[in-house]
Amino acid sequence: MTPLRPSPLAEQAATRIEEQIRAGQWPVGGKLPGEVALAKELGVGRSTVREALRTLAAAGMVQSRQGSGVFVTADRPTEDWPARLRRAELAHVYEVRTMVEVQAARLAATRRTEADLATLDATLAARHAAGGADDAAFVEADIALHTAVVAAAHNPVLDDLFAQFAPVLREQLVTLVGLFDLRAGDPNQGYDAHAALVRAVHDGDQEAAGRVLAAELEATRSRLLAD
Known part of the structure; x- marks a missing residue:
């Protein structure tokens, strides 16, 4: 993935991760890379990655499991x-x-x-x-x-x-x-x-x-x- 450009970085990061999930890079049930790896790939800080993951969790696409990491739960946002x-x-x-x-x-x-x-x-x-x-x-x-x-x-x-x-x-x-x-x-x-x-x-x-x-x-x- 190429580094992100300035603007709402967390929003861009969430969009980029979502795109990769949709593309099948991280299938449903699979585990996302750690915060450090994601931050390096996206060219942002770990705090931005955490905020992006919270956004995706709220949309029902990922879930954090204590001690295990963050896993993909859906390849599309859950519509409220x-x-x-x-x-x-x-x-x-x-x-x-x-x-x-x-x-x-x-x-x-x-x-x-x-x-x-x-x-x-x-x-x-x-x-x-x-x-x-x-x-x-x-x-x-x-x-x-x-x-x-x-x-x-x-x-x-x-x-x-x-x-x-x-x-x-x-x-x-x-x-x-x-x-x-x-x-x-x-x-x-x-x-x-x-x-x-x-x-x-x-x-x-x-x-x-x-x-x-x-x-x-x-x-x-x-x-x-x-x-």
Whole structure:
């Protein structure tokens, strides 16, 4: 390997090591040369090599084993979940979203507290009020209501899953609303369905809560597939 040029040296070092791993110089399961050898090959200091290896470890490509050295664990960086969601087709995101949220709605109908119901009422009212706002504010209000439904299920794993979906939904739904002009005839598009969902949770009717939300999400997914 030729010496590296100035700039973020640790970043360059990580890129160069990654290239060599991809090229098969150090196969998965194999051991990387020691810090001294890598530093000499790259023309950098050992501290730069250590930082580069930490970057590659965070990407899931290498792993340090106490007393044994650094080993290659993958020939490609591991893509994190938020990045994977952003790259996915929105129709596919909606399929998984349905699996998560419909069950959450069913659980919410049986586990909701008085505080949860008050939050649901407030977020439903805020969504209605956002009918007079721009698309970004409307989408934000819509997601806040869905977040409140998930929170009412009182399952921290569901909370975490939906928290991963929310930023992607926020970005893509603003585009979707504008692209399909969904609010042209009704600034409060989907309000009746959301009101029915909140009512079902209030009533403790888990079947109705799941059915209403499934229908609403499926309508959007079908539109995505048709266009």
